[in-house]
Amino acid sequence: MIRVTLPFHLRRLAKVDDEVRLEVPAPVTLGSVLEALERSYPVLRGTIRDYGTLRRRPFLRFFACEQDLSHDSPDAPLPEAVASGAEPLMVVGAVAGG
Amino acid sequence: MTAVRVLVGTRKGAFVLSSDGKRESWKVSGPHFAGWEIYHLKGSPANPNRIYASQTSGWFGQLLQRSDDGGTTWEAVGNEFAYDGPTGTHQWYDGTQHPWEFKRVWHLEPSLSDPDMVYAGVEDAAMFRSVDGGRSWQELGALRYHPTGPSWAPGAGGMGLHTILLDPQHPGRMFAAISAAGVFRSDDAGKSWRPVNRGLRSQHIPDPTAEVGHCVHRIAMHPSRPDVLFMQKHWDVMRSDDGGESWREVSGNLPTDFGFPIDVHAHEPETIYVVPIKSDSEHYPPEGRLRVYRSRSGGDDWEPLTKGLPQSDCYVNVLRDAMAIDSLDRCGVYFGTTGGQVYISADAGDSWRPIVRDLPAVLSVEVQTLA
Secondary structure, three states, X not given: OEEEEOOHHHHHHHOOOOOEEXXXXXXXXXXXXXXXXXXXXXXXXXXXXXXXXXXXXXXXEEEEOOEEXXXXXXXXXXXXXXXXXXXXXXXXXXXXXX | XXXXXXXXXXXXXXXXXXXXXXXXXXXXXXXXXXXXXEEEEEEOOOOOOOEEEEEEEOOXXXXXXXXXXXXXXXXXXXXXXXXXXXXXXXXOOOOOEEEOOOOEEEEEEEOOOOOOOEEEEEEOOEEEEEOOOOOOOEEOOOOOOOOOHHHOOOEOOEOEEEEEEEOOOOOOXXXXXXXXXXXXXXXXXXXXXXXXXXXXXXXXXXXXXXXXXXXXXXXXXXXXXXXXXXEEEOOOEEEEOOOOOOOEEOOOOOOOOEEEEEEEOOOOOOOEEEEEEOOOOOOOOHHHOOOEEEEOOOOOOOXXXXXXXXXXXXXXXXXXXXXXXXXXXXOOEEEEOOOOOEEEEOOOOOOOEEXXXXXXXXXXXXXXXXX
């Protein structure tokens, strides 16, 4: 079971209180996790990645296992700790600054 | 028993302000979609309980919300706005051609007769339509394909299609206004468009009388006389008596003819309202005095309306979609400010008072008159 944490506004949109748990077939990649997330929570379509290009929205980041995976290929396997459910994939909103 | 419902979009959520026909005591509901920018909400004239809302965020993009119970509960509907056909390019700030990129929905205009049909004006400028209550959206691409499209350029605030007027008397006729391209008219329900900007003069473009390139801020019409249009332009208040074929200036004795909203009295088609703003460089009322100006002659001759409005140290702005007018017998006029106040005049502008004072910056105000 893959664990995904979402920023406040997306948790509220998806009507979830805590981290989301998803069944994702191997190989577990950023792209396959996001696809499973959007399938389970269609309201999130377009909010994390662009509808057409599937590119990450610029003010969001993907972190896991103390690594920034934001610039990794969507087809690259996620760390084993994420694939096993030991660690969550974190979708993080950039701080506004100021 | 009549009632009014005021739909307020702000930088940090939506608010619904309700009152009976006296418009003296108000119930405030919200924030809905707390923390999100709500550019615009508007109810269906055919079913006032059907309300559409544009919810947007720099982080999470665009969402479209729909209510079927007058704004009490909401459902996220379709948020895929894919340009029709080849993306095309328009002029960018540096003079190069830049691909059209969807950013957000600025304005929603529900059909006059079908609650499931709604138009959306978006940035980068284009018009979309949904015929299934907002679940899916199709671009009316002929507007963007207009031969002048590659010459359209964004203003500092982006290149948004911000005004959509549906003509209640000529089937298929509609107007769209774009910053900074100008006004376009369709006579065939959006299948084809042409610019209708003759008579506009804009000093910020190389040819002040060009066919397109004008920074139109807002246009308005009275439903009983849809050939008469009123315009607040970047500078100049304008009027057309022939469905946009030609325009003439009616700024008259206004203290400044810069501003954003313009609207028309519900029962007096020659009575119009603007909120003069000092200049394009100083977006606040002249002398720090918030004044609505009313003309009862369709322009040229204007009177300041000040009773109940702050007449010192007021430095708010009133944005283009932030004025609305109800259709009660004693016509109510409403506007919201970037300082978070929503004002009402229940006597057509003679006197004003705030309904709320401390909302987030107000982006849009619409009012529904309920039977």
